[in-house]
Amino acid sequence: MNFEAIKSIYAFEMARTRRTLLQSIVSPVITTSLYFIVFGAAIGSRMQEVNGVSYGAFIAPGLIMLTLLNQCIGNGSFGIYFPKFTGTIYEILSSPISMIEIVIGYVGAAATKGLIVGTIILITASLFVDISIKHPFMMVLFFVLTAVSFSLFGFMIGIWAKDFEQLNLFPMLIIPPLVFLGGSFYSIEMLPPFWQTVSHFNPVLYLVSGFRWSFYEIADVNPIVSLVTVLGFLVVCLSITAWIFKTGYKLKN
Amino acid sequence: MAPIVSIRNLTKSYASGFQALKGVDLDIEQGEILALLGPNGAGKTTMISIICGIVTPSGGTVTVGGHDILSDYRKTRSIIGLVPQELTLDSFETVYNTVAFSRGLHGCKPDPALIERILRDLSLYDKKDTMLRHLSGGMRRRVLIAKALSYEPKVLFLDEPTAGVDVSLRKDMWQLVERLRANGVTIILTTHYIEEAEEIADRIGVINHGQILLVEEKKALMAKLGRKQMTVELAEPIAAIPDALSPYGLALSGEGTRLTYEFDSTGERTGISSLLSALSQCGLRVKDISTEQSSLEDIFVELVGEGK
Numbered sequence: 342m343n344f345e346a347i348k349s350i351y352a353f354e355m356a357r358t359r360r361t362l363l364q365s366i367v368s369p370v371i372t373t374s375l376y377f378i379v380f381g382a383a384i385g386s387r388m389q390e391v392n393g394v395s396y397g398a399f400i401a402p403g404l405i406m407l408t409l410l411n412q413c414i415g416n417g418s419f420g421i422y423f424p425k426f427t428g429t430i431y432e433i434l435s436s437p438i439s440m441i442e443i444v445i446g447y448v449g450a451a452a453t454k455g456l457i458v459g460t461i462i463l464i465t466a467s468l469f470v471d472i473s474i475k476h477p478f479m480m481v482l483f484f485v486l487t488a489v490s491f492s493l494f495g496f497m498i499g500i501w502a503k504d505f506e507q508l509n510l511f512p513m514l515i516i517p518p519l520v521f522l523g524g525s526f527y528s529i530e531m532l533p534p535f536w537q538t539v540s541h542f543n544p545v546l547y548l549v550s551g552f553r554w555s556f557y558e559i560a561d562v563n564p565i566v567s568l569v570t571v572l573g574f575l576v577v578c579l580s581i582t583a584w585i586f587k588t589g590y591k592l593k594n
Numbered sequence: 595m596a597p598i599v600s601i602r603n604l605t606k607s608y609a610s611g612f613q614a615l616k617g618v619d620l621d622i623e624q625g626e627i628l629a630l631l632g633p634n635g636a637g638k639t640t641m642i643s644i645i646c647g648i649v650t651p652s653g654g655t656v657t658v659g660g661h662d663i664l665s666d667y668r669k670t671r672s673i674i675g676l677v678p679q680e681l682t683l684d685s686f687e688t689v690y691n692t693v694a695f696s697r698g699l700h701g702c703k704p705d706p707a708l709i710e711r712i713l714r715d716l717s718l719y720d721k722k723d724t725m726l727r728h729l730s731g732g733m734r735r736r737v738l739i740a741k742a743l744s745y746e747p748k749v750l751f752l753d754e755p756t757a758g759v760d761v762s763l764r765k766d767m768w769q770l771v772e773r774l775r776a777n778g779v780t781i782i783l784t785t786h787y788i789e790e791a792e793e794i795a796d797r798i799g800v801i802n803h804g805q806i807l808l809v810e811e812k813k814a815l816m817a818k819l820g821r822k823q824m825t826v827e828l829a830e831p832i833a834a835i836p837d838a839l840s841p842y843g844l845a846l847s848g849e850g851t852r853l854t855y856e857f858d859s860t861g862e863r864t865g866i867s868s869l870l871s872a873l874s875q876c877g878l879r880v881k882d883i884s885t886e887q888s889s890l891e892d893i894f895v896e897l898v899g900e901g902k
Contacts, residue, residue: 349698428682437671
């Protein structure tokens with residue numbers, strides 16, 4: 342294992358986070374605070390409780406997931422796309438490092454940043470609404486697994502993307518509808534039966550549901566199914582990444 | 595001693611169908627400076643990129659320090675340094691950090707003293723905290739060299755190191771190359787400039803259309819260069835070269851009016867004056883004399899032309 346290389350890539354990526362502190366940390370916190378003011382305080386006060394949990398508290402796990410997914414995909418994809426774009430990737434490719442080490446460095450940093458931002462959002466949320474975490478271990482497990490698997494997903498997007506448009510495709514166009522329609526702001530029980538069925542095809546539903554279960558023990562799907570879904574997604578991403586490095590797809594001629 | 599880099603039947607075809615390398619064989623000896631000459635698109639960069647791990651070969655093998663570049667890439671890439679042709683750097687990093695980053699990527703523990711020395715050697719130390727995007731082209735080139743030296747490679751590839759570089763940096767660079775060579779580093783550089791190859795290389799290779807056309811000791815090439823030709827135009831044609839002139843190995847052409855004499859201009863005696871007096875002793879009247887020298891450039895153009 343080339344630990345120095347992993348450390349270098351990780352530190353390089355984290356330094357980028359520090360340089361862009363406003364954009365990386367402050368902006369998601371402000372956005373989430375706005376959600377809480379609008380949905381939690383303004384609208385939430387006129388809403389019924391959902392399964393015995395106040396509406397503001399109900400949406401907190403979904404909001405954390407929304408931020409986590411965006412952060413992890415954004416950081417994971419940008420981290421590898423940018424060297425590809427500027428050409429500095431030559432240095433990574435010509436270094437004595439394996440695919441696993443490259444992935445640990447980039448994805449580890451993206452996941453770390455996602456977890457930092459997610460934690461800050463959790464703390465921010467607790468200032469607005471009453472939050473309880475009934476299964477802290479499961480909460481951390483969902484939190485970390487989601488961060489890692491979506492950072493890896495972002496990493497793949499970064500390798501696949503030809504230009505900035507493709508790079509932004511997932512965080513801007515695909516993830517928001519999945520999150521918004523994945524039960525982040527409501528229980529899918531509130532939907533008509535047809536849309537409930539459709540929702541079960543949305544992978545984000547399983548994430549949000551499992552994550553929310555670890556807070557309040559309320560879930561749209563069985564938490565075990567949620568956990569298996571996250572793990573399955575992680576395995577799929579790992580396999581695709583392994584294939585990318587084996588074939589050099591879009592990295593090497 | 596076994597060559598430090600050994601290339602056997604190396605081929606590369608890109609997805610577009612373009613064949614960049616067509617079976618290259620090359621041995622690079624430890625501690626030498628090899629200059630690879632060739633026009634744009636000859637395959638120089640592709641060859642270097644394969645050895646460094648940036649491009650996947652289509653066929654053939656390469657070993658560096660006795661290790662295969664594919665199966666034993668950790669060992670080979672640890673001892674290879676690369677200064678790429680393009681000035682690719684992270685705009686928002688500082689000089690010091692980017693050099694330290696390269697060292698880390700190659701699995702070396704931080705060594706601030708070494709990095710300071712490298713930066714001082716390249717006149718970069720007072721810029722160590724400057725962001726890379728604020729540097730001039732020449733400075734960026736120096737940073738790329740510093741990055742490649744940060745992990746003390748044994749084999750250093752310089753891909754067109756002097757493209758767009760001013761005279762002072764060029765001079766600094768050749769001094770650095772000399773120092774590295776004195777420390778036993780093997781250096782492979784590519785260039786368009788023949789004078790450059792002539793100035794610093796031990797051996798010169800010519801590559802074109804994905805093939806090595808020639809690899810020769812610079813001294814041997816220089817010896818070829820040292821050969822000069824003298825052409826003597828005679829006033830009246832002769833049927834045969836007189837016996838008295840046989841020691842000079844002359845050739846007769848131009849319907850008996852032209853004698854050509856080859857001599858070594860670097861030798862102590864060129865034999866020109868004795869030949870001239872021998873000519874007049876034989877009663878031959880000289881109308882005109884001219885001398886010419888074949889340059890490395892001629893050899894290069896000829897070789898590259900043949901490859902077409």
